[in-house]
Amino acid sequence: MASFWWIKVVLWRKKMTTLPSLLNTYLEAITPALTKPFLDAPLMAIDLEMTGLDPIHDQVISIGLVPIINGVIPLDKAQHMMISISGSVGQSATVHGIVDNQLHMALTLAEAIDWFLSKTKGYILVAHHAPLDIQFIQQQLIRCFGQSIPLVFIDTLAIEKKRCLMQQPVLKEGSLRLNASRARYRLPVYSAHNALIDALSCAELLLAQVSAMGDIKKLSVKDLINVSR
Amino acid sequence: MDASELQPVEQFLAAHSPFDTLPKESIQYCARKISIGYYSKASAFVEFDKDNPKLYIVRSGAFEVRDPEGVLVDRVGEGECFGFSTLLSGEKVVNKVAILEDGLVYHLPQSVFAKLRSEHRSFDQFFARAFAKRLRNETKFSAKDLTTTSRITSIMSSQPIIIDAHASVMDAAKLMREHRVSSVLVIDNQKLTGILTDRDLRNRIIAEGLDVNTLVSQAMTINPVTTHANALVFEAMLAMSEHNIHHLPVVDGSRALGMITSTDILRSQSSQPLLLIGEIGRQGSIEKLIQVSKQIPLLLQNLISADARAEEIGRVLTSVTDALTRRLIELNQQILGQAPMAFCWLAFGSQGRQDQVACSDQDNGLLLAHDPDEFAAAYFEALTKAVCKGLDECGYIYCPGDIMAQNPKWRLSLVKWKGLFSRWVNTPEPKALMHASIFFDMRPVFGPLSLFSELQDDVLASTQNNDIFLAGMAGNSLTESPPLGFFRKFVLERDGSEVKGMDLKHKGSALINDIARVYALSAGIKEVNTAKRIRALMDANIINRKDALNLADAHEFIAHMRLANQGYQATNNLPVNNYLKPQHLSSLMRHQLRDAFKVVHDAQAGIKLKFMRSF
Numbered sequence: 001m002a003s004f005w006w007i008k009v010v011l012w013r014k015k016m017t018t019l020p021s022l023l024n025t026y027l028e029a030i031t032p033a034l035t036k037p038f039l040d041a042p043l044m045a046i047d048l049e050m051t052g053l054d055p056i057h058d059q060v061i062s063i064g065l066v067p068i069i070n071g072v073i074p075l076d077k078a079q080h081m082m083i084s085i086s087g088s089v090g091q092s093a094t095v096h097g098i099v100d101n102q103l104h105m106a107l108t109l110a111e112a113i114d115w116f117l118s119k120t121k122g123y124i125l126v127a128h129h130a131p132l133d134i135q136f137i138q139q140q141l142i143r144c145f146g147q148s149i150p151l152v153f154i155d156t157l158a159i160e161k162k163r164c165l166m167q168q169p170v171l172k173e174g175s176l177r178l179n180a181s182r183a184r185y186r187l188p189v190y191s192a193h194n195a196l197i198d199a200l201s202c203a204e205l206l207l208a209q210v211s212a213m214g215d216i217k218k219l220s221v222k223d224l225i226n227v228s229r
Numbered sequence: 230m231d232a233s234e235l236q237p238v239e240q241f242l243a244a245h246s247p248f249d250t251l252p253k254e255s256i257q258y259c260a261r262k263i264s265i266g267y268y269s270k271a272s273a274f275v276e277f278d279k280d281n282p283k284l285y286i287v288r289s290g291a292f293e294v295r296d297p298e299g300v301l302v303d304r305v306g307e308g309e310c311f312g313f314s315t316l317l318s319g320e321k322v323v324n325k326v327a328i329l330e331d332g333l334v335y336h337l338p339q340s341v342f343a344k345l346r347s348e349h350r351s352f353d354q355f356f357a358r359a360f361a362k363r364l365r366n367e368t369k370f371s372a373k374d375l376t377t378t379s380r381i382t383s384i385m386s387s388q389p390i391i392i393d394a395h396a397s398v399m400d401a402a403k404l405m406r407e408h409r410v411s412s413v414l415v416i417d418n419q420k421l422t423g424i425l426t427d428r429d430l431r432n433r434i435i436a437e438g439l440d441v442n443t444l445v446s447q448a449m450t451i452n453p454v455t456t457h458a459n460a461l462v463f464e465a466m467l468a469m470s471e472h473n474i475h476h477l478p479v480v481d482g483s484r485a486l487g488m489i490t491s492t493d494i495l496r497s498q499s500s501q502p503l504l505l506i507g508e509i510g511r512q513g514s515i516e517k518l519i520q521v522s523k524q525i526p527l528l529l530q531n532l533i534s535a536d537a538r539a540e541e542i543g544r545v546l547t548s549v550t551d552a553l554t555r556r557l558i559e560l561n562q563q564i565l566g567q568a569p570m571a572f573c574w575l576a577f578g579s580q581g582r583q584d585q586v587a588c589s590d591q592d593n594g595l596l597l598a599h600d601p602d603e604f605a606a607a608y609f610e611a612l613t614k615a616v617c618k619g620l621d622e623c624g625y626i627y628c629p630g631d632i633m634a635q636n637p638k639w640r641l642s643l644v645k646w647k648g649l650f651s652r653w654v655n656t657p658e659p660k661a662l663m664h665a666s667i668f669f670d671m672r673p674v675f676g677p678l679s680l681f682s683e684l685q686d687d688v689l690a691s692t693q694n695n696d697i698f699l700a701g702m703a704g705n706s707l708t709e710s711p712p713l714g715f716f717r718k719f720v721l722e723r724d725g726s727e728v729k730g731m732d733l734k735h736k737g738s739a740l741i742n743d744i745a746r747v748y749a750l751s752a753g754i755k756e757v758n759t760a761k762r763i764r765a766l767m768d769a770n771i772i773n774r775k776d777a778l779n780l781a782d783a784h785e786f787i788a789h790m791r792l793a794n795q796g797y798q799a800t801n802n803l804p805v806n807n808y809l810k811p812q813h814l815s816s817l818m819r820h821q822l823r824d825a826f827k828v829v830h831d832a833q834a835g836i837k838l839k840f841m842r843s844f
Contacts (some may be wrong), residue, residue: 072336073265080234187333188289190237192587196238204265211269211331 005140019073022117023141023149029057029122030152036218038210043068043154044123045203047195048133051085054138055132063112064195065119066203069128070140071216076181082106113144124221128178128202130155130228155228156205156223161210162227181205185212235260235585238335239390241288245308255345262341264817268292275326275334277312281323284334291817295325306817307332310359317341317360317473330444358470359575371565381465384494385479385487394423398434399441399447401425412476412488415449420483423449426476455480456489466494479660495625502528502545507554509580515560515619518553522623525549526799529586533796540760540790543584550580550625551674555595557619558675561612569605571598573676576686577632579665582742583758586792591617591625592632592667594639598644598680609640632667643701647687653693657701666705668744670757678826685755693753696840702750703840705835706743711826712736730808733794737829741780744832747840748772759784780832783825790822 005149019027033041045066052058066078084106107115116137128135130153138148160181164171174180178201179189185208210216210224238260242248243537248256268290275285287305290655294303294311301325305311315322316339334681346353390408392401394417401413405427415423425445433439433448443592455478456465465477505524512518528549532542578592579585595613599604613634621627634640641649653665669688673681692698712731731737745762750753752771756762759779769776791807798805814822 071266075238075263075265076261077233078235185331186289188237188241192236193232196234200235200237201664204267207265207333208331211267211271214271216269216272 004187019147019149023145023147026117026121027221028148030124033122033124034225035114036223037217038221038224039071039166039217041221042123043203043206043221045118045199045206046120046124046133047127047198047202048136049195053132055135058136059083060109060112060136061085061139062106062195063116063118064199066167066196066199067123068197068203068206071207073200075200078196078200079119080194081112083112084108110142110144113140121166124204124225125151125153126155126202127159128181128205129156129199132182132191152225153228154206156202156209158185158207158228159209159224160184163212178202182208187210238263241308242286243484245286247352247477248710250351250355251345251349255349259337259341261343263335264335266334267331268334269331270328275328277315277322279322282339283312284310284316284339284342286310286327286335286337288333288335289673290334291329291815292332293327293329293819294469296364304817304821306815306816309817310356313342313356314360317356321488326624327708329817340411342683346499354470357473360473368630381458381460381462381479383461383488385458386487389414389478389485389487391485392425392445393417394444394446394449396445397442398430398445400437401448402430402441403444404699410488411490414478414485414488415445416485417446421453421478421480421485422446423451424453424476424478425449453478457481458486465489466491469494502532502549506549506552509549511554512556513560515622517558518556518560518619519622522553525624529715530796530799535791539785539792540584542792543579543582543586543788544758546585547580547583547603551576551588553623553625554674556617557611557616557623561615561619564615565608565612569678570601570675572596572609573681574616574634574674575681576672576674578670581667581670581757584738584742584788586711586795589625590628591789592621592628593617593634593674594632594668594671595634595641596673596676596680596684597640597642600642600644610635610637613640618764621709626692630664631662637646643684646684650684650688651691654695654698657698659701659705663705666702666743666746669750670742672757689750689753689755692750694751699747699751699840702747703836705839706740706747707837709740710833711740711829713823713826713830730810732807733791733809734807737826738784740829740833741784744780744829744836745834751840776835779828781829784823786821787829790818 017198033161045068047064049061050058051061060083062080062082064078064080066075067072069077093196106112121164134153136153136185137151141148148207160176178198182201182205183189185205187201187204187208190201208217213219235257239256239461242251242256242259243253248259251259258491263286263372266454273309287307287309289307292305292311294305296302303311303516305326311326312784314320316325325728329491346356390404390410390413392404392413392415405411408636411547412424412426416423423446424446429448429450434441434443439448453476454468454474456468458479458481460479469475469477477489479486505521505528508521509518512521525546529542529546532545537545554576557774562568573596575581575594575596575607576592577594579589580592595609597609601609601662607802615631617627617635627633632639650668653662653668669692671685742759744764745759747763748766748771752766752769754765756765763772763777763781763784766772772780794809795805795807797803811819
């Protein structure tokens with residue numbers, strides 16, 4: 001438990017100030033998950049598609065959510081949401097294959113954040129190169145609520161980096177990318193890319209990584225979160 | 230949310246049987262209902278949730294299904310399924326599924342499986358067949374190669390084994406034992422009322438703890454599915470797979486005529502080559518023979534697509550070559566007149582070993598009863614030239630090494646052949662031995678067996694326990710080694726694009742042929758077919774049972790891969806060769822192939838130890 005003192009501190013301090021109740025309950029909901037074994041903890045792989053890499057200036061276009069529950073990925077609970085943005089999708093459209101006219105059914109930012117918080121409440125977030133996605137989420141929280149909260153996450157890139165560094169001292173550029181990491185576990189190559197498929201890719205990668213760590217039944221989420229910090 | 234967003238999952242399902250027969254909406258529905266699990270070799274076996282049986286669809290990795298006694302039931306790789314036996318039978322999970330290679334597995338809930346089965350006939354049939362195949366525990370067969378026009382009367386057992394409904398099950402069991410059958414027809418008042426099978430005896434009598442005096446009528450399956458005498462083999466097969474049964478009584482009205490079993494059907498498949506051989510024997514001219522020989526590539530393709538055992542394919546193709554050779558000799562003798570002395574047409578190499586495949590060249594020679602005079606020499610020169618030319622025109626190209634009966638070097642009297650072998654055996658010079666090895670795989674195709682035996686007995690007597698010769702042969706057989714390093718390399722270069730391919734002939738099959746030959750010559754075994762040699766060596770306790778069975782399996786598997794690869798090359802209009810591209814291998818096959826090569830590697834080590842210790 002010692003490693004989560006910071007959450008408690010933030011939680012306590014936020015309570016002292018005026019934290020919107022939505023964020024408050026979100027923070028409280030996550031605490032039981034933190035001490036669970038990996039196989040019991042609800043996890044949610046997330047992936048965001050953005051207009052760029054700068055959390056302050058760039059916007060989130062879409063969010064993919066793929067849960068991992070009891071060590072398996074139930075696809076009926078996988079979700080994908082588009083977010084309407086101000087201005088054009090711009091250059092990143094060529095990367096994500098999203099064009100402006102696809103965004104007409106999208107949610108507003110406020111709706112999307114509401115949706116995200118309700119769907120991930122009680123879940124520990126999982127992402128590949130998680131700090132970037134987390135920063136973007138937190139920036140959106142600031143836009144909506146004027147303040148942010150700490151988010152607990154597992155970073156599959158950090159796990160992969162640690163594992164690779166144990167085997168070789170220097171890592172080749174690009175060797176920790178999502179697809180390169182998946183290839184090391186002989187996971188299938190997916191030609192299509194969007195937030196949902198990348199979240200699925202990330203969830204599958206985590207399952208493979210965890211299996212390679214040894215006895216999965218003895219593993220706790222705490223071990224994985226600590227690698228990722 | 231857009232329904233088709235789980236594109237990678239949907240694409241995968243749509244590319245594999247039986248999901249490929251489902252409409253798009255069903256695939257999308259299916260993809261949504263899937264949960265994905267990851268299975269690691271470290272956990273050894275798949276853990277089944279007894280309360281929630283599922284269909285397991287392998288996305289990546291390799292698995293092995295074994296029954297409670299540990300006997301291999303099925304190997305499952307990418308795009309294949311396990312767990313359906315439990316879903317179909319409703320029985321408890323008894324089989325164990327071992328994880329050979331880590332991988333992702335899609336779980337489909339029982340409710341969805343049931344829904345798809347009820348809505349889609351093709352989906353239902355696929356699993357009914359797969360289940361039937363499991364029960365039969367026999368090699369797969371497909372419908373397309375069955376002679377669709379043949380009637381079941383041609384393959385049914387003519388004398389039906391019948392028992393009265395009022396007899397006891399013990400009498401029935403005795404009757405079944407006596408006739409060595411797995412089922413009997415049950416008759417009451419001259420009418421067929423039921424069928425009693427091994428399975429009925431097990432499930433309804435033994436498992437229930439019933440008395441052996443129980444009446445047959447209480448244990449039998451009443452009103453069994455039947456077929457009529459005019460039905461096609463194809464229809465009988467369909468009925469079996471639809472109803473998931475292996476015994477089909479043949480009736481005329483309610484009168485029992487006979488019984489047809491799934492084994493009968495399997496056997497009937499081999500009728501096609503027989504027809505071809507029959508046709509060869511009937512041809513009255515060389516031109517017509519050449520015409521008929523054009524069917525051989527098609528026969529090979531059919532055998533490959535029927536998934537026949539590689540050993541059987543080799544034997545079938547070689548029988549065709551033998552028949553062609555014989556007919557060519559006979560036709561030419563009609564022109565040249567009777568031979569001036571007894572002679573034997575010898576087949577060497579692959580024809581000798583009966584493992585011919587596509588585009589084999591000819592390796593043959595002639596064994597004469599004694600040294601020919603001028604007239605006889607001219608006769609045999611004319612005969613052999615005509616036969617070799619005929620074989621060439623039939624698709625068996627002239628031997629590049631000129632090992633052919635038309636070459637006077639290989640057209641010798643018994644005394645001279647003996648002398649030749651004696652030189653190879655008693656003063657073994659490695660290089661010469663290497664070239665001579667195919668001569669040790671000799672088999673008579675035409676002519677008196679006694680003449681051939683005289684030569685073979687003499688050769689085997691000289692090779693048996695001849696340490697120096699055997700060490701030379703063993704040394705030659707070790708110059709090539711199986712491409713085990715290939716797999717390491719393959720793992721590194723995962724896309725495999727830079728890898729040329731594995732030579733399955735020279736680094737696989739040929740090595741096993743060499744190993745079997747050395748052992749056979751050391752023990753004086755007359756067989757020349759590699760599988761038969763291995764069996765004979767096992768029976769004679771020269772190779773232990775386990776090693777022999779492993780070697781035979783490896784031989785079959787590598788030969789099978791080679792044939793399947795050539796079938797693939799032929800259907801895709803690629804040049805046909807012995808190179809297997811690793812990109813075409815599923816992880817399951819890679820695993821099996823590596824196992825097979827390991828067996829070859831170990832057998833080579835064994836040869837070295839046994840025959841080269843003192844050199």
